[in-house]
Amino acid sequence: LSEERERRVEALLKATxxxxxxxxxxxxxxxxxxxxxFAILLACVLSPxxxxxxxxxxxxxxxxxxxxxxxxxxxxxxxIVLRPGRRSxxxxxxxxxxxxxxxxxxxxxxxxxxxxxxxxxxxxIAFYADWRLLIPxxxxxxxDHFVRGEFWPESVYGTATPEWWRFLEHAAWVMFxxxxxxxxxxxxxxxxxxxxxxxxxxxxxxxxxxxxxxxERSTEIRANALHATTEQYRALLEATAAVPWEFDPASxxxxxxxxxxxxxxxWPHERFDQEDFLLHxxxxxxxxxxxxxxxxxxxxxxxxxxxxxxRADGSFANVRTLFTRAEVEDGSHxxxxxxxxxxxxxxxxxxLRQAQKLESVGRLAAGIAHEINTPIQFVSDSVHxxxxxxxxxxxxxxxxxxxxxxxxxxxxxxxxxxxxxxxREDADFDYVRENVPAALDRSLDGLRRVAVIVRSMxxxxxxxxxxxxxxxxxxxxESTLVIARHExxxxxxxxxxxxxxxxxxxxxxxxNQALLNIVVNAAxxxxxxxxxxxxxxxxxxxxxxxxxxxxxxxxxxxxxxPEKIRDRIFDPFFTTKEVGKGTGQGLAxxxxxIEAKHGGSLTLESVxxxxxxxxxxxxxxxRVAEPAGERS
Amino acid sequence: xxxxxxxxxxxxxxxxxxxAAALTVGGTIFGGAAVLRYEATPGTSAAPPPDWPPTxxxxxxxxxxxxxxxxxxxxxxxxxxxxxxxxxxxxxxAPTDVVFVFHRPKDAxxxxxxxxxxxxxxxxxNARVFVDVGGEEAKLFGAETSGHALLFDADGRNLFxxxxxxxxxxxxxxxxxxxxxxxxxxxxxxxxxxxxFGCPLFEPEAAEGPDVGGDGR
Numbered sequence: 088l089s090e091e092r093e094r095r096v097e098a099l100l101k102a103t104x105x106x107x108x109x110x111x112x113x114x115x116x117x118x119x120x121x122x123x124x125f126a127i128l129l130a131c132v133l134s135p136x137x138x139x140x141x142x143x144x145x146x147x148x149x150x151x152x153x154x155x156x157x158x159x160x161x162x163x164x165x166x167i168v169l170r171p172g173r174r175s176x177x178x179x180x181x182x183x184x185x186x187x188x189x190x191x192x193x194x195x196x197x198x199x200x201x202x203x204x205x206x207x208x209x210x211x212i213a214f215y216a217d218w219r220l221l222i223p224x225x226x227x228x229x230x231d232h233f234v235r236g237e238f239w240p241e242s243v244y245g246t247a248t249p250e251w252w253r254f255l256e257h258a259a260w261v262m263f264x265x266x267x268x269x270x271x272x273x274x275x276x277x278x279x280x281x282x283x284x285x286x287x288x289x290x291x292x293x294x295x296x297x298x299x300x301x302x303e304r305s306t307e308i309r310a311n312a313l314h315a316t317t318e319q320y321r322a323l324l325e326a327t328a329a330v331p332w333e334f335d336p337a338s339x340x341x342x343x344x345x346x347x348x349x350x351x352x353x354w355p356h357e358r359f360d361q362e363d364f365l366l367h368x369x370x371x372x373x374x375x376x377x378x379x380x381x382x383x384x385x386x387x388x389x390x391x392x393x394x395x396x397x398r399a400d401g402s403f404a405n406v407r408t409l410f411t412r413a414e415v416e417d418g419s420h421x422x423x424x425x426x427x428x429x430x431x432x433x434x435x436x437x438x439l440r441q442a443q444k445l446e447s448v449g450r451l452a453a454g455i456a457h458e459i460n461t462p463i464q465f466v467s468d469s470v471h472x473x474x475x476x477x478x479x480x481x482x483x484x485x486x487x488x489x490x491x492x493x494x495x496x497x498x499x500x501x502x503x504x505x506x507x508x509x510x511r512e513d514a515d516f517d518y519v520r521e522n523v524p525a526a527l528d529r530s531l532d533g534l535r536r537v538a539v540i541v542r543s544m545x546x547x548x549x550x551x552x553x554x555x556x557x558x559x560x561x562x563x564x565e566s567t568l569v570i571a572r573h574e575x576x577x578x579x580x581x582x583x584x585x586x587x588x589x590x591x592x593x594x595x596x597x598x599n600q601a602l603l604n605i606v607v608n609a610a611x612x613x614x615x616x617x618x619x620x621x622x623x624x625x626x627x628x629x630x631x632x633x634x635x636x637x638x639x640x641x642x643x644x645x646x647x648x649p650e651k652i653r654d655r656i657f658d659p660f661f662t663t664k665e666v667g668k669g670t671g672q673g674l675a676x677x678x679x680x681i682e683a684k685h686g687g688s689l690t691l692e693s694v695x696x697x698x699x700x701x702x703x704x705x706x707x708x709x710r711v712a713e714p715a716g717e718r719s
Numbered sequence: 720x721x722x723x724x725x726x727x728x729x730x731x732x733x734x735x736x737x738x739a740a741a742l743t744v745g746g747t748i749f750g751g752a753a754v755l756r757y758e759a760t761p762g763t764s765a766a767p768p769p770d771w772p773p774t775x776x777x778x779x780x781x782x783x784x785x786x787x788x789x790x791x792x793x794x795x796x797x798x799x800x801x802x803x804x805x806x807x808x809x810x811x812x813a814p815t816d817v818v819f820v821f822h823r824p825k826d827a828x829x830x831x832x833x834x835x836x837x838x839x840x841x842x843x844x845n846a847r848v849f850v851d852v853g854g855e856e857a858k859l860f861g862a863e864t865s866g867h868a869l870l871f872d873a874d875g876r877n878l879f880x881x882x883x884x885x886x887x888x889x890x891x892x893x894x895x896x897x898x899x900x901x902x903x904x905x906x907x908x909x910x911x912x913x914x915x916f917g918c919p920l921f922e923p924e925a926a927e928g929p930d931v932g933g934d935g936r
Contacts, residue, residue, distance in 0.1 A: 134795030134888060138865075140854075140922035141824035146795060147757050148888070151750070158746025165739035169732045186747060193754060196799045196888040238755075 092287065099283040104216060104276070105172050111214040112167040115180045118211065119164055122187050123156035129194050148194055155190050159183050174217070181220040184208045185227035209264050216279070218272035221265045228261055321346075329425040332359070336381060337419055339363050351428055353399030370395035370403055381410070381422045388412075393429070405430040443676055444600055447570075447607075448548055454573020459540050462533030469526035469533070476523050479514030486510040543569040547599050555685075555709055557590035560598070560630055560637055567602045568628065575610035578617050579624040579643070586631040592709045597680040601689070604673035605641045605701045612645025612699065632707070636687065639703040647695035657689070681705065758886040761914030762864025769910065771875035772859040777818055777849050782873050784903065785816045789857050791865035792821045792834040794918035796888035800866030801840070803883040803896045810896075811903030815870075817846040822865070822920045825853040857920050866917035870902050878902045881913025889916070 130152035136143040163183040166176040188204040195201040205228055212220050236254060324331050325347045332344040341359035348356050358364050369377050373394035380392045389411050395403040410424025448455075486507040493503040543566035568581055575581060606626065613624030624644040631638055648656060655661050657678045674689075681689045685705050693699040771779050779785060788804060790797045808815060819840040823831050832850055841848050851857055860869055861880065870879035879902040885893030895913040902911055 133798075136793065137795070138791050138793045138918040140791075140822070140920060141827055142922050143793065147754070148795075151754055154746065155750055155754070158743055158750055161739040161746075162736070162743035165736050169736060183743070189751075193758070196796075197886075197891050199891070 096280065096283050096287050099287060100276075100280050103279050103283055107279070108177060108215050108217065109172040111216075112171045112176060112180070114214060115184070115211070116164055116167050119160045119183070119187075122191070123152075123160055126152040126156050126187075126191060126194055129191070133194070133196075151190070152194060159186050159190060174219075177212075177215050177217060177220055178223050181212045181215075181224040182227045184212060185224050185231070188228070189231050205261070206264055209261070209268055213268040213272055216272050216275040218269040221268055221272075225261055225265055229258065232257060329427045331425045332365075332423070334365060334381065334422040334424075335419075336422060339366065341365050342421065352396060352404060368397045370397065377408075381412075396426070404428050405433040440597065440600065440676065440680075443673075444548055444596070447600065447603055448544060451570055451574065451607075455540060455544065455570065458569075458573050459537050462536040464533075466530040466533035466537075469530040472526045473523055473530075476514075476519040476526075479516075479519060483507070483510050483514050483516060539566075540569055542566070547596070547603070555592045555594055557592050558595035558598070560588050560591045560593075560595075560639065560705075561585040563595050563599050564602060564628055564630060564639065567599050567606060571603055571606045571610065574607050575613070575626055577623075578614040579610060579626045582625060582627045584627070584629040584631075586629075588630055588632055588637055589707055591637045591705055591707050593685055593705055594680070597684065598703075598705065601677035601680055601703065602639070602641070604677050605703070608673065609641055609643035609645060609699070609701075613643050616644065616646050633704070635707055636704045637707050639705070640700055641703075642698060642700040644698040647697060648691070648693040648699055649695065653691070653693065656691075758889060758916070760887075761882065761916050762866075762919055764863055764867060764880070764912075764915055765858070765861035767861040767869055767877050767880035767910070767912070768859065769877050771871050771877075775856060775859050777820065777856055778847075779871070779875060780816045783814060783816045784873055784878075785818065785871045785875075786899075787818050787820055787860055787869045787871070789820045789822065789851070789860065789862035789865065789867040789869075789920060790836070790840075791918050791920050792823075792831070792836045794865040796884075796917045797836070797865045799884045799888045799890045800868075800882060800917060801836075802890050803893070804868060804899075805843075807883055807896045807899045807903070811900045813903045815845070815903060817843065818849050819843070819846060820849045820851045820856050820860075820862075822854055822857060823850050823852045824922075854921055862915075863920055864915040864917045865920055867915045867920075868899060870899060872906050876906075877910045878906050879911045879913070881911070882915030882917065883913075884916050887916040 127149070130146065130148040134146040134148040137146045138144075160183070163176070163180040166173070166179050170176050185205065185208055188202070188208050191204050192198070192201045209221065209224060212224050232254065324345050328347065328351060330345045330348050330351065332348075333342040334340070335342050339362050341364070344356050344359045344365075346356045348354050348359070352368075354368065366374055366378060377392060377394050380390060389409060391407060391409045393405065393407045396406045398404055405428070406426050407429045408424050408426045410422050412420050412422050415421050486503070490500060490503040490507050493500045546563075546566050547570050564583065564585070568583070572581075606628070609626045613626060617624050625642075626644075627640075627642045629638075629640045629642075652661075652663070657674050661675070678689045681687045681703060686709075687703065687705040689704075690702045691699055692702070771785075777787065786804070786808075788800075790800070804817075808817070819837075821832070821834075821837050821840075837848060837850075840846060849856065857863065857867075860867075862869070864882070866882045866884060868879065868881065868883055869877060871877055879899050881895050881898070883893070883896040883899055885891060885895070895915075898911045898913050901907070
């Protein structure tokens with residue numbers, strides 16, 4: 088790094104010195120021109136003419152000034168113009184400048200004062216801040232001194248017989264000045280280097296400052312972008328009906344909750360800051376369950392729970408919460424989730440289920456009507472018989488009354504007795520005595536059967552209560568079979584095997600609906616197999632306890648379900664039946680109800696050509712994590 | 720205009736630089752030599768009279784050493800001779816009468832004498848100015864070059880004849896001045912002759928008398 092910096096300092100120094108030296112070059116051009124003009128002026132003033140008696144001619148000094156100046160200026164000026172800043176240029180300049188000293192000394196007639204020009208010239212050369220230039224300059228002076236000192240000493244030393252040390256004396260003065268100027272040059276370069284160094288430092292500082300500003304600006308831009316993103320996220324989050332929140336189980340406060348909580352349920356979102364406010368909003372019946380779910384859920388595993396949330400106006404909303412427990416930096420846990428208002432969905436589901444039930448009833452109506460019609464028919468026959476019999480009996484009673492009156496009036500009783508005997512014979516009394524009770528029994532039986540069907544339908548169609556309730560599963564299966572009887576009675580025999588079962592906590596209506604769907608499917612499956620054979624298949628329904636669950640199985644002797652569609656039969660709207668016979672909703676609803684609502688399972692085993700068995704498994708006791716179900 | 724690269728191609732620049740270099744180097748060497756030659760070439764002198772010429776119209780002051788200094792009033796080189804003469808008189812520190820004899824060509828007008836150099840000499844202490852019309856006196860004293868000084872002792876005997884500068888228009892110590900100083904301090908047995916550096920007093924065709932030369936240096 089320091090090498091790189093050193094390199095930059097050196098480059099800057101070189102650039103600075105180059106500029107300085109080019110400036111010095113330019114200065115010398117003007118100096119050369121000025122010296123030339125001065126020399127010509129000097130010659131013209133001091134020695135314009137030389138004379139021979141009365142004849143005057145231009146003094147050689149004038150010519151010397153003009154041509155000597157031209158000669159001395161030609162090369163350095165050409166170099167300065169064509170090659171400024173080069174060492175060769177300034178070396179030439181230095182030499183020429185020293186020769187200018189000689190020229191001017193000549194033109195002033197060797198005035199000792201003009202020798203100062205030498206020293207001034209050395210100083211001018213020092214403008215280049217290049218001490219090496221002093222060497223050729225000094226050398227030029229030395230050569231000039233040596234040559235002229237040798238051949239014409241007085242022009243140099245002011246004496247015709249200089250002492251031997253005179254050369255050294257002159258040299259010493261020049262060297263002394265050189266020494267000072269070398270120091271000065273070195274000082275100038277050192278200063279320039281210091282300036283360059285400072286400039287680099289300033290540049291670096293400026294660069295650093297710029298970088299800092301850029302960084303600040305980027306941070307600002309990023310912060311703005313972040314803010315914008317945050318706002319976008321917030322807007323996005325709050326635009327939906329899914330309320331995001333973060334709950335701190337330790338403080339039992341909501342660290343964050345989406346503002347739409349106010350729009351959706353009427354609670355100001357700040358209130359969730361209060362300890363236990365979230366739980367306060369949960370229906371008291373669900374509170375324990377929700378708390379337990381929040382506390383026990385595993386880290387990073389998404390869980391869901393449904394419960395009732397109290398609105399600000401005191402009503403309740405069905406909500407579904409998806410949440411995870413997450414570990415935060417300090418090692419503690421928070422629960423994060425979104426809560427979705429599913430009230431409308433629940434209502435729709437209820438309506439859909441009800442509609443499905445009614446649809447089932449509607450679909451089975453013809454069969455049920457037939458089932459009702461048969462007993463009604465023989466009830467009606469029996470009642471007709473009883474009515475006819477009762478008329479005959481009333482006639483018989485009237486005949487007895489006439490006989491009694493004759494006996495009481497002590498009249499002849501024989502005609503009355505004969506009429507009575509005839510009436511009795513007409514009424515076929517013995518037959519009536521024998522058959523009326525049987526007819527009444529038959530009627531009662533028929534009415535009972537109708538009552539069973541009606542009750543089953545009523546049970547079946549009955550809308551579920553909000554809460555699960557304990558139900559007799561066997562009874563429920565029986566009534567479902569009654570409803571479905573017409574579907575299977577011509578194609579299959581139904582066998583039921585019920586082991587004793589404790590009451591099962593469930594939505595019995597939904598279980599009925601699921602069973603009905605499965606039984607009807609079984610009847611259809613068996614029907615397909617036995618069609619045209621005149622034979623009958625078998626549908627076997629069992630119910631028993633299996634551990635903590637009630638297990639209901641429905642087996643049929645149908646054709647089985649092909650392997651490739653087994654996974655799809657629980658999908659909504661999936662059906663293999665012809666149009667109008669099924670909607671494809673039955674098994675989907677059955678599974679949704681049994682698994683999602685009851686925490687049970689609906690599975691099947693199927694062997695092609697042998698038949699299918701559905702296993703309905705329902706927990707006998709309601710489990711904690713199970714949803715409360717709709718109660719709105 | 721100083722920017723490199725704006726003066727045509729490199730070759731053209733080289734030519735310009737080569738020409739300039741030739742001019743500078745050649746000019747310096749040959750010009751320098753010519754100048755030296757010019758400045759170091761003495762003027763001519765005729766043989767000086769051994770004694771004060773009796774026909775001279777210049778008054779000789781008895782009982783004092785006398786310097787007769789011939790000068791061309793317009794000659795710029797003579798400035799140095801005046802300076803050196805003054806230096807010599809100062810160095811010798813001997814009472815000396817000085818006569819500045821300024822040449823005036825015959826055809827020159829009266830304004831020839833209205834000259835700053837002549838006026839300056841008039842103000843010189845212990846000095847007289849004599850205007851030598853037509854160079855009569857110069858011929859008598861054997862002077863042909865401006866700056867020629869002749870020293871006569873109190874008896875009118877010539878002790879020194881020559882210039883007091885080392886080159887044309889060049890001040891500074893020189894053999895001529897030294898000889899004059901010596902002659903002023905202690906009169907030599909034999910008259911001393913030195914070369915004179917300066918403009919000729921006479922037009923070329925008017926110059927006459929032998930070129931005595933001298934040891935020059």
